Each structure stands twice: as structure tokens, then as C-alpha cells.
Amino acid sequence: MAHLLPLRVFLSSQTQETPSKPLKLSKRSNNHKTSISTAKKGLLSPSHKMHKLNLEVSPHRAVSAVRLMRIEFGGAFADLLNEKGKGSGDNEMGYVERTLGFRTRDLDDRDLRLVTDIVGGTIRWRRYLDHLIGSLCHDESMFRSMEPLLLQILRIGFYEIVKLNMPPYAVVDENVKLAKVALRPGAGNMVNGILRKLVLVKENNSLALPKLEGDSRTQARALATLYSHPVWMVRRWTKYLGQEEAIQLMMWNNSDPSFSLRANAAKGITRDDLVMQLNSLKVPHEVSLHLDDFFRVKIGLQNVIRAGWLKEGLCSVQDxxxxxxxxxxxxxxxxxxxxxxxxxxxxxxxxxxxxxxxxxxxxxxxxxxxxxxxxxxxxxxxxxxxxxxxxxxxxxxxxxxxxxxxxxxxxxxxxxxxxxxxxxxxxxxxxxxxxxxxxxxxxxxxxxxxxxxxxxxxxxxxxxxxxxxxxxxxxxxxxxxxxxxxxxxxxxxxxxxxxxxxxxxxxxxxxxxxxxxxxxxxxxxx
Ligand SMILES: C[S@@+](CC[C@H](N)C(=O)[O-])C[C@H]1O[C@@H](n2cnc3c(N)ncnc32)[C@H](O)[C@@H]1O
Missing domain, CATH: 3.40.50.150 (Vaccinia Virus protein VP39)
Known part of the structure; x- marks a missing residue:
């Protein structure tokens, strides 16, 4: 994995980072059974014995839920490059097992892509999703006191239904199953109730979203929910860019990123060499209009990683x-x-x-x-x-x-x-x-x-x-x-x-x- 480390650091390095925090729980989870820390300490109930392989729960949802927990509570970074190639996800599966009390089958390529999409999307749309989840809970306190894993499962379900437009009843079934096995039957019932309400309001086109009206503060709050950003960013961008451009910027931030790669001339590699290889790997790409050594890959970066180009220093990820x-x-x-x-x-x-x-x-x-x-x-x-x-x-x-x-x-x-x-x-x-x-x-x-x-x-x-x-x-x-x-x-x-x-x-x-x-x-x- 050492060769892939620079990828992760590449993403986190461009900014002044908050140092990676040790795993700790928020207030939300103090009273609940399944959490990263309790799982780590082995305080799982007898029904959640370690080393149990569960073939019924969809692996990408289980892994996504645990990654989301780690990002929110463990200070891990959202790794959109999904650096874990096939066969190298053992650590992650260990984590899944310790957190959920069971492991799933290993992820295949399709699962890996789904995990990347779901984790990235669920994090980006967090404010928006939480708003919708809150609107379908009985009251504010039900949402506020929701245990972390349950909330992540709901966020995943909401994201899949509202933003990915996946077949809603399949999404309900799969997330209910996950909540039942990872938490308890009652949690599954709760996921079932809330997701089914969501399916109905979505079908009736009546999602409880804020309207863009009122004074500038109220509008900033509405935009922050609609485009899922912190209010202070919305206010800042509206001030500097105007509302229209601020919205475009937020839409860009919410879109799936493409990654650029730089052919490493110091190793005698040209972009043309790599483009030829990309064609044979059937990876869609575009050459940079601005820089001779650069090309862009929207999907298929996993193929590049697996082909070993980064490991061999033939190219690097660079915007x-x-x-x-x-x-x-x-x-x-x-x-x-x-x-x-x-x-x-x-x-x-x-x-x-x-x-x-x-x-x-x-x-x-x-x-x-x-x-x-x-x-x-x-x-x-x-x-x-x-x-x-x-x-x-x-x-x-x-x-x-x-x-x-x-x-x-x-x-x-x-x-x-x-x-x-x-x-x-x-x-x-x-x-x-x-x-x-x-x-x-x-x-x-x-x-x-x-x-x-x-x-x-x-x-x-x-x-x-x-x-x-x-x-x-x-x-x-x-x-x-x-x-x-x-x-x-x-x-x-x-x-x-x-x-x-x-x-x-x-x-x-x-x-x-x-x-x-x-x-x-x-x-x-x-
Ligand atoms: C934006 S990153 C640099 C990214 C790097 N130029 C690249 O292209 O990969 C900023 C860097 O500044 C470093 N840094 C922060 N404070 C510093 C200081 N007082 N002296 C030296 N480096 C510092 C951080 O450790 C971090 O690596």
C-alpha cells in the first residue's frame, strides 16, 4: 500500500488539515449498543459474534455505513480515489467486522464503485439529507438522539432514493436488512417506517424542502440546505460572487469529481504512451488543453491504479x-x-x-x-x-x-x-x-x-x-x-x-x- 499513500495524502495535503482525531463517539451514541468504540472493545451482544460472514446484507452498503462512521467520528478522510484495489481491503473488512459484528463477502469492482459514489454523495449531501430525515421523524428529539449507525443507514437510503433515483423498494429492503442485522430488529422497523414515508412524499412530489424567500439570512439558510453546504460558506460566496454564481459553485462542489493524471517525463514516459495504454484498457479520458503531460479520467481510475502506473511512478494524480x-x-x-x-x-x-x-x-x-x-x-x-x-x-x-x-x-x-x-x-x-x-x-x-x-x-x-x-x-x-x-x-x-x-x-x-x-x-x- 505504500505506493498508494501519496494518493490519500494528495487529497488531504492541499489544505491545512485538522489532524486525524482518535476515534471517539458523539453524544448521540452514548446510550447505544453498536458504535465504533464499543465494537472495538468487543462489547457486542452475543448475536453479533465476530467472524460471522453475512451473505444477505449488501456488502457495499455495510462498508459504506462503516466508512461514513469512520469519517464522521474517526477523523478519517473521505477517500474518493477509493485506493483500496481488489484484494487489498482486508483492513477495511476488519473494521466492518469490528463495527457491525459481522463481515460481508469481499467487494468486487462494482461494489467498490458503489461505495465511492455512496460515501462521497452521502457526505456531500449530508445537510440536505438530514433535513429530509428530520422532516419525516415524529419530532426533533427523535432525530437529535438517533444513534450514529442508524443515522448513517438512513442517510444512505435517502441518498439512494432521492439523489441516485434507485428503485425505492429495493433500497428500503436492503437498508432495513442492514439495520436489523447491524443493530436490532426495532432499528430495522424504524428504517422501514421512515424510508417508506420518504418514498411516498417523493412520489407525491412533496419533499419538505425550504423555499428561497425572506431576508438574506433566511435565504442563505435555505440555500445551505438545498445545496448542502455550511451557512457561513453560502453567505461568503453570495457576498463575493452573487447568488447565481454561488449556486453554480455549490453545484460544482456536489458533482462527481474527475481526476487528472500527469505523465512522469522524468521516467521517459510521455502522455501519448499512457493514452495508448488507456485506449487498450478502455478507460475514457481527455487530454489536457493546457498542459502537455496531463490527461483527465472521469471513471476508470481503479483500472489505472490496478495497472500499477502510480506504484511504478509512471504518472501521478495531480489536478x-x-x-x-x-x-x-x-x-x-x-x-x-x-x-x-x-x-x-x-x-x-x-x-x-x-x-x-x-x-x-x-x-x-x-x-x-x-x-x-x-x-x-x-x-x-x-x-x-x-x-x-x-x-x-x-x-x-x-x-x-x-x-x-x-x-x-x-x-x-x-x-x-x-x-x-x-x-x-x-x-x-x-x-x-x-x-x-x-x-x-x-x-x-x-x-x-x-x-x-x-x-x-x-x-x-x-x-x-x-x-x-x-x-x-x-x-x-x-x-x-x-x-x-x-x-x-x-x-x-x-x-x-x-x-x-x-x-x-x-x-x-x-x-x-x-x-x-x-x-x-x-x-x-x-
Ligand atoms: C498546501 S500544503 C502544500 C502542498 C504541496 N505544495 C503540494 O503541492 O503537494 C501546505 C503545506 O504547508 C506546510 N506548512 C504549514 N505550516 C508550515 C510552516 N510553518 N513551515 C513549513 N511548512 C508549513 C504543511 O505541512 C503542508 O504540507
Whole structure:
């Protein structure tokens, strides 16, 4: 699995992460029998003996329910790449067994795809689904006190019926079965009652959804439910983008993501080589219009993983929006580049491959674990000769280091508001208060990174956020603190469609159908 680790980290790395929490239960579950922690402690009832193989419960629903529990209570990340290929899901099945008290047959390819769709969709639509579930409960307290596993099973059923339009009575039967076996017969009856009510209101076109009316606060709350985002995000985007564009953005965030891959030139691989292979694997793909080494895969990424391309370092998962940040840096063979917040190395490795074996990328990061992944991946991708790693807090390191370079990249920790389509759970983990902390950190890191830039050299500041306060506003504040820098417009480096009026690079999810990203080139004049 080591080769696949970078995939998971790729998704979680683009943002400032909340560290993975130990498993703990919410208030909801304190009084109930089946939960992650009780299952872990083996406090299951006699009817839930370990090692029991259940062939009646649909495996993808059982696995989805447990994954959803882990994501909500265990701090696991929603892994939309579904990195567990065939035959490698033993750990996960162990988890299923400990949580539910039984195991199912192993997942086949179709099950794996269903798990990915159901888990991603159920997380994205959580607020919307909970609203509907609440509307069909007897009262508020019934919903509020619902045990976690029961709630996850209901969310899955609601998502399948309302958003996937699956045959409703089959969905009811399957989820009832799961609730009965994983919890108790009474839980199955409850799932049956609520899901059947849902089928009726859906058939009568009378889902209890809020109307878009009233003052701006009421409308923001309605939109937050209808498009399943936190209210504070809706308010922020309505302010910056207007209501129509905010809705489009939320629709993008709720759509199934496609993944881009970069052919690794450092291993002598071209995109054409991989495209030929994709054709023979019958994986639908599109080549990037903006970057020579990139191509996009909407479905069939599992085939690519299974073909071993990532494991062998032939290509890596990287969004074109991140690739275009590297184009803004414009690495040239022979250059020395300082990458200030480098791990797990998406941009470092692409920059390194563009050095064609000549020059160096000095990769600094505060996170030792991620830096280790960067190092391993550099070896795998055969660019380790042009990458060195420095484990440090940029702020203290910059105070004591004489390092200077003509090119310095600061890919700053950020909210990740540009990558919500790929990071399904991120919207629920971010808080408005995080934004202030992040802005302070970004300012401090910008000041530190600027000390490395030699006279006439360039500092590239980038984020995977679409929020002006993390992007344009940070640059503006930096230029006030550092009048020795000026903006160098990015027109020469990326297609004009991505260049803002102020000369920055901006990838807009709604406009470009890519992740959101931002970059500014700042030249030191003295
Ligand atoms: C957005 S991620 C970088 C992603 C990376 N450039 C890539 O393309 O894969 C931000 C990184 O900043 C690092 N970081 C946060 N605070 C830091 C600090 N004070 N000094 C150095 N690195 C820091 C985090 O550990 C994280 O790896």
C-alpha cells in the first residue's frame, strides 16, 4: 500500500488539515449498543459474534455505513480515489467486522464503485439529507438522539432514493436488512417506517424542502440546505460572487469529481504512451488543453491504479489547476528553486521533472511524515537527484538561513475552498474562525519566504482556495509591508483565460471545470 499513500495524502495535503482525531463517539451514541468504540472493545451482544460472514446484507452498503462512521467520528478522510484495489481491503473488512459484528463477502469492482459514489454523495449531501430525515421523524428529539449507525443507514437510503433515483423498494429492503442485522430488529422497523414515508412524499412530489424567500439570512439558510453546504460558506460566496454564481459553485462542489493524471517525463514516459495504454484498457479520458503531460479520467481510475502506473511512478494524480501553478513558476533546467511548503510534493515533483535532471528543488516543510512521503515519491519518480528536503518551520528557518534563490514558491496552507468537489468532507470540517488563523499564518509565511528571494528574483504565492481574503488580499497586504516587491503579471506563463485583471493566475471551478487555485508572481526589485 505504500505506493498508494501519496494518493490519500494528495487529497488531504492541499489544505491545512485538522489532524486525524482518535476515534471517539458523539453524544448521540452514548446510550447505544453498536458504535465504533464499543465494537472495538468487543462489547457486542452475543448475536453479533465476530467472524460471522453475512451473505444477505449488501456488502457495499455495510462498508459504506462503516466508512461514513469512520469519517464522521474517526477523523478519517473521505477517500474518493477509493485506493483500496481488489484484494487489498482486508483492513477495511476488519473494521466492518469490528463495527457491525459481522463481515460481508469481499467487494468486487462494482461494489467498490458503489461505495465511492455512496460515501462521497452521502457526505456531500449530508445537510440536505438530514433535513429530509428530520422532516419525516415524529419530532426533533427523535432525530437529535438517533444513534450514529442508524443515522448513517438512513442517510444512505435517502441518498439512494432521492439523489441516485434507485428503485425505492429495493433500497428500503436492503437498508432495513442492514439495520436489523447491524443493530436490532426495532432499528430495522424504524428504517422501514421512515424510508417508506420518504418514498411516498417523493412520489407525491412533496419533499419538505425550504423555499428561497425572506431576508438574506433566511435565504442563505435555505440555500445551505438545498445545496448542502455550511451557512457561513453560502453567505461568503453570495457576498463575493452573487447568488447565481454561488449556486453554480455549490453545484460544482456536489458533482462527481474527475481526476487528472500527469505523465512522469522524468521516467521517459510521455502522455501519448499512457493514452495508448488507456485506449487498450478502455478507460475514457481527455487530454489536457493546457498542459502537455496531463490527461483527465472521469471513471476508470481503479483500472489505472490496478495497472500499477502510480506504484511504478509512471504518472501521478495531480489536478491541472495545480499543474498550472507550476507553469507560473516556470522551472527551467539548471535553476535552484526553493519550495517553502512543499509536502507531500505534488508541485515539487512536477517542478523537479521540468528541471530535466539539472538544478535543484529545495523542499521545506514542517511536517516530517509528509516530507518522508515526498522523499519516497521523488525516488519512485526518479527525480530524487534534483530534490533535497529540509524539515523545518519556515518562519524560524528563514530567520537563520542564508539561502537565496531567483525562484521561491510558497504554496501556502489554506482553507481548501477550491477543492471541495474532491474533498467531500472538507466543507463540514472548516469553520469561519479558521479563516482568520489561516490569514495570519499566510502573512507570516509570505514574510518568511520573501527573505529567500534574491534581487530581481521572483516569489510565487499560491493557494488552492478561491477566497479573495486568502488570495488577492494577502498579496495586497504583503505589498504594503514589502514595497520592494511588485506584481509580475502571469500572462506569459498560463493561457489568458486564467489571468485576472490584476495579473494573477486564477482557476475558477465554475468557469474552468477544474479545482480552484490561485497564484501571484511577485518580483523583488531591490
Ligand atoms: C498546501 S500544503 C502544500 C502542498 C504541496 N505544495 C503540494 O503541492 O503537494 C501546505 C503545506 O504547508 C506546510 N506548512 C504549514 N505550516 C508550515 C510552516 N510553518 N513551515 C513549513 N511548512 C508549513 C504543511 O505541512 C503542508 O504540507
Amino acid at each position: 491541472e489547476s495545480a499543474g498550472l501553478v507550476v507553469s507560473v513558476v516556470d522551472p527551467q533546467p539548471g535553476e535552484d528553486i526553493i519550495d517553502c511548503c512543499a509536502a507531500p510534493g505534488g508541485k515539487t515533483l512536477y517542478m523537479a521533472s521540468r528541471l530535466r535532471g539539472k538544478g535543484k528543488v529545495h523542499a521545506i516543510d514542517i511536517n516530517k511524515g509528509r516530507l518522508r512521503i515526498l522523499k519516497e515519491t521523488a525516488k519512485l519518480q526518479k527525480v530524487d537527484g534534483v530534490v533535497d528536503t529540509i524539515h523545518a518551520d519556515l518562519r524560524t528557518f528563514a530567520e537563520n538561513s542564508p539561502m537565496k534563490s531567483g525562484k521561491v514558491l510558497l504554496d501556502a496552507p489554506c482553507s481548501g475552498l477550491g477543492v471541495l468537489s474532491k474533498r467531500a468532507d472538507l466543507r463540514w470540517n472548516r469553520r469561519l474562525e479558521d479563516m482568520k488563523q489561516l490569514k495570519n499564518l499566510q502573512d507570516e509565511l509570505l514574510d518568511a519566504a520573501s527573505t529567500f528571494v534574491s534581487s530581481g528574483g521572483v516569489l510565487i504565492y499560491s493557494t488552492c482556495s478561491i477566497d479573495p481574503e486568502e488570495n488577492e488580499d494577502r498579496v495586497e497586504a504583503f505589498l504594503v509591508r514589502h514595497p520592494e516587491f511588485r506584481i509580475d503579471p502571469v500572462n506569459r506563463y498560463v493561457p489568458s483565460d486564467f489571468v485576472t485583471k490584476q495579473g494573477f493566475y486564477f482557476s475558477d471551478p465554475v468557469k474552468h471545470s477544474l479545482d480552484g487555485a490561485f497564484a501571484a508572481r511577485l518580483v523583488r526589485t531591490l
